[in-house]
Amino acid sequence: MVTRSTIMDTNSFRAEHAAALDHETKALTEKRGEVLGESYRLFYRNPVHLVKGKGQYLWDAKGTKYLDVYNNVASIGHCHPRVIEAVTAQMQCLNTHTRYLHENILSYSENILKTMPSEIDRAMYMCTGSEANDLAIRVAREYTGGTGIIVSQESYHGTSELTSGCSPALGTGQVLANTTRCVSAPDQYRIITEDLGHWFADQIQRQIDDMRANGIQFAGFLADSIFSSDGVMSHPIGFLKQAVDVVHRNGGVFIADEVQPGFGRTGDAFWGFERHGVVPDIITTGKPMGNGIPVSGLFAKHEVLSAFSDQIPYFNTFGGNPVSMAAAQAVLDVIQEEELQQHSEEVGAVLKKELTYLMNKHECIGDVRGAGLFIGFELVSDRNTKKPNKKLALNVIEELRNQHHILTSVAGPHGNVLKLRPPLAFQYSDIDWLVNALDQTLSNVRMFD
C-alpha cells in the first residue's frame, strides 16, 4: 500500500519562502493572496513570472529564457502560429454553439474519429478534461447500471465533484467516493513479478470482488495509460491488455483518459491505449487538444453512449463551438503535417538514452522510463532498496529552475519522479541543455543536503 501524497510537501510556493523573493515576485504573490482563492498553488519556492512563449521556450519578465520540459498543453509548441491563425480567423467570422449547424464540429469529428479504432464512432465536446471524465463516468454508469469506478492509486482525473472523488492524487483532504476503488499502479521498477500485465489484471479483479462484497456493482476502470501522476508507467508495452479483459469479463467499461498520453505524445502511437492493443469503450481528451484553447472531448462506441443519450440531453455552451473546433483542427493538422508523433518517438528515444547514460555516473538515479516525450526520471537514496528520495527530487527541480532555467516538476506517490514532458516541439538541440543540467545538478553535493 503506497502513501497518498499531500500538496504541502511537493513542488509549491509557500508563505515561508516569501522572504527570499525579489520585490516584484513578492508583490505578485502577495496580490494573488489578496484576490485569489487559497486553493491556488504556485510552482517553485521562487515562482516563475512568465511573459512570453515560443515553441519549447518560455521567457520570464526579466528576459530569462527557459526550456520548457513540463507543459503538455502547448503540445505543438507555445504560441503556435497555426493555432493563432485558425482561432483568430474563426473568431472574426462566428462563434456560436452546437444548437445551430456548423461545419467545424463535423469535419473535426470525422478527422479525429479516423485516428481511433472503428468501434469508436461518436464524438462529444466539452471544455476541460474534468468535464470529459465527469461525463464519461456518468455514461459508464448508465450503460452498465453499476456505480463502482476503479482508478490507480495516485491518479488524477479532474476537479469536479465526481472526478475529484476518483482522484487520489488530490491528497488526503479530498475524500474519495465510496464507489471508488484504487489499485496500485503497474510499476515495473518496484513490483517484482514475471508478468506485470497479469499482476495488474489481478489487482483489478480483486477490487471488483471487493465492490461486489460491499454491494457495489462495478461500472468501469478509468485509467491514463501512461499513469502520469503515478510516476509514468510506460512498460512493458501491452501491460493493460489483461486488465481491460478483466474489466470486460466483469461487465464494466474501460475509459481511456487520454488527457496525458494522447495526441502523439508517446511517440509509438497516436493514443496511449494503442500501445496496449486494447479498444476502449470511452476515450476522453483534454489538455493538448487545442494547444491552450479550452477544448476537450469524449469519444465512444455509440451503443455505450446511447443509454445516457436516451435519457438525458447534454449541452455544453462552449463545448464544440466553432472557435474551439478550429483550434483543435489546427492542432491535429500540425501534428500530422509536422509528423510530431514520429518526432516525439525519435527525439524521445535519444533523450531517454542520454538520460539512461547518466545512471552510470549518478547512483541516485533509480530508473529512467517512458515513451516518446513523456519520461519519468526516478531518484532514490539507494538503488538496492529503491528508497524514494523526494527531497532530492524537489531540490533538483528547484536547481533546474534557478540555475539552469529548465522548467519541470515531480510526480508519483513518493514525489520523487521528475516528470519530463516537454512540448512536442522539443528538439535534439535541447537534449544537451537538459541532460547537462541534470548531470551538473546531480553532481552538486548541495542537492543531497
Added chain:
Amino acid sequence: MVTRSTIMDTNSFRAEHAAALDHETKALTEKRGEVLGESYRLFYRNPVHLVKGKGQYLWDAKGTKYLDVYNNVASIGHCHPRVIEAVTAQMQCLNTHTRYLHENILSYSENILKTMPSEIDRAMYMCTGSEANDLAIRVAREYTGGTGIIVSQESYHGTSELTSGCSPALGTGQVLANTTRCVSAPDQYRIITEDLGHWFADQIQRQIDDMRANGIQFAGFLADSIFSSDGVMSHPIGFLKQAVDVVHRNGGVFIADEVQPGFGRTGDAFWGFERHGVVPDIITTGKPMGNGIPVSGLFAKHEVLSAFSDQIPYFNTFGGNPVSMAAAQAVLDVIQEEELQQHSEEVGAVLKKELTYLMNKHECIGDVRGAGLFIGFELVSDRNTKKPNKKLALNVIEELRNQHHILTSVAGPHGNVLKLRPPLAFQYSDIDWLVNALDQTLSNVRMFD
C-alpha cells in the same frame, strides 16, 4: 406543483422533420447523426446553419440575415473586435496556467471584484458555468457541513454529475440528487399573493424543514435571480431578500448563479442579485464573461472559501489562463466603456413597453415581464385561466425563424414563454423588426392551429 418539461416537446429538430429540409441542411443533420453523440439537440424543426455573426446579427449559409434575440454568450455582440484583438494579442505572447505568475488574472480579479459587494473578496476561475456551480456547491458543503441544496423548480445549473443533479430543467430522464429540493419559482403572474417575497421565503423554509425531517443538513440555496429557465421572473424587485434571510437564519449559504443575469444584462444592476438588495456568499459566472471564449468564475467571501481551500487544492488547467483573462477583461472594458448596462436598461425598457402594447391587440399574450434585455413573453390560451399555450409558443418561434429571420426560443415549466435575450448590442432600430414580426405572427391564424 408544476410539471417538469422534457426535451421531446420543446424547441428542437427531430427525425420526423428531416423530410422537409433542403438538401444541404439535411446532409448536415445526417452527418451530425453519424458522428456526434445523440445527446446533442438542434434548435428548430428547420435547423439554422450559421456562418457569420456581427453585433446582434447572424447570417446563414445562404446569406440570410437574422436578428439574434436569444444568444447571451456573445453578450457585447458577435465577433466584437475588442475581444478578438485582446485574445489574438495574448495568444501571440503567452498562454500558460495559474501555477506560474501572470498579471492578467490579478488585474482582472481586482477589476471584477470592484463590481461586487466588498464582502466578496476572492476569485477563482474555471472554463464553464457548470464547473463554477459544481465548485460552488462543494464549497458550500465544506463551509456549512451540510449537503442539502435548494433550487427552483425548472432551474438549470450545469452539466456535471453534481450540477445535473440540481437541474430539474434537464427533464425527467435526469434523476435529481436525493439532497436536492425544489421550490416553485416566484412567478408574479401566476401566484396570487400579497407579498411574493414572503411567499417565496416560506417555500424555502418548508424545504429546509423537509430536509431536516429527512436527516439532511441544509447547505445552501442556488439560484439564478432572473429565473431564466423558469420562464423569467424579474419582479417585484427585491423579492429574493426574505428568502436569502431565511437561508442565512438556517445556516446555509446563498449561491448567486449569475450566468444568466450578470454582466449588466438586467440593466438596472450589473449583477442580478443587486436588484434584490442581497449579498451572496458565493457568486458564479459563465456564458457572457468572455463573449464566447470559455471562461467562468467563482467569487466568494474568503471565510466561506477557506473551509474548502484548507482541505483541497484546486487547479483548473485552462481556468484563469492569460488568454481567457484577456477575453474577460476586454468584455468588462467594453461593458463599462460602451455603457452597455445603461444601454440594456434603456433599450430594454422601450422594448418591453412596445411588447406590452401588443397585449391590447393579441389576447394570447398573457404577460410581458423582465428587466433590461432579458424579457419573458408568455403565451396563454385564455387570459382568465392563464392556461399556458405551449403549442402556440413553439409555432411562433418557428414562424419568427422562418418568415421573419428572428432567432429566439422558449422557456418555463410549460414551455410557453418566449425568452427574449438578445446580445446587449441590440439597438432601438431592432425593436421594430422584432415587434412587427411578433405582431404579424400572432395575427396569423395558422399559428393557432
